[in-house]
Amino acid sequence: MSSIDLSATLTSLKATAATQVAQYPQYRGHFAGYRLVRIKSDVKTKMGLAFARGEYAIATEHKDELPGLPSSGKFVTAWSRRNKIDTSVRVIDVEWL
Numbered sequence: 001m002s003s004i005d006l007s008a009t010l011t012s013l014k015a016t017a018a019t020q021v022a023q024y025p026q027y028r029g030h031f032a033g034y035r036l037v038r039i040k041s042d043v044k045t046k047m048g049l050a051f052a053r054g055e056y057a058i059a060t061e062h063k064d065e066l067p068g069l070p071s072s073g074k075f076v077t078a079w080s081r082r083n084k085i086d087t088s089v090r091v092i093d094v095e096w097l
Contacts, residue, residue: 004056006097010036013058017079034058037078038095043087050080050087057081059094 014031021027037059039051051057059078075088 006036009056010058013056013079013081016081017058020081020084031058031079034060034079036097037076038097039078039089039093040095041093043078043089043093045080045083045087047080047083047085050083051078051089056097059089059096 013036014034017031017034018027021030035058037057039053039055039057042049042053043051057078057080059076061076074091076091076094077086078089078094079085080087
């Protein structure tokens with residue numbers, strides 16, 4: 001049985017995300033508050049598969065569905081390495097690590 005180094009996984013995922021958006025200055029520091037999660041179900045969007053069940057990702061609890069309104073608490077924002085974009089994921093589909 002292999003053991004996953006969660007700290008190294010978090011560091012690696014944040015570095016990957018930062019590299020994917022390095023050309024966009026508005027993303028500088030964007031992932032600082034993101035935490036490690038495991039996705040519980042496949043998540044598909046219009047761009048295709050964003051997350052596969054069991055996949056590790058980075059996410060933040062802060063999600064504004066509409067600017068200026070408080071979060072509904074039903075979604076979190078997770079970074080999709082496949083689609084290279086923040087993606088809304090249902091809270092019930094995320095395991096915080």
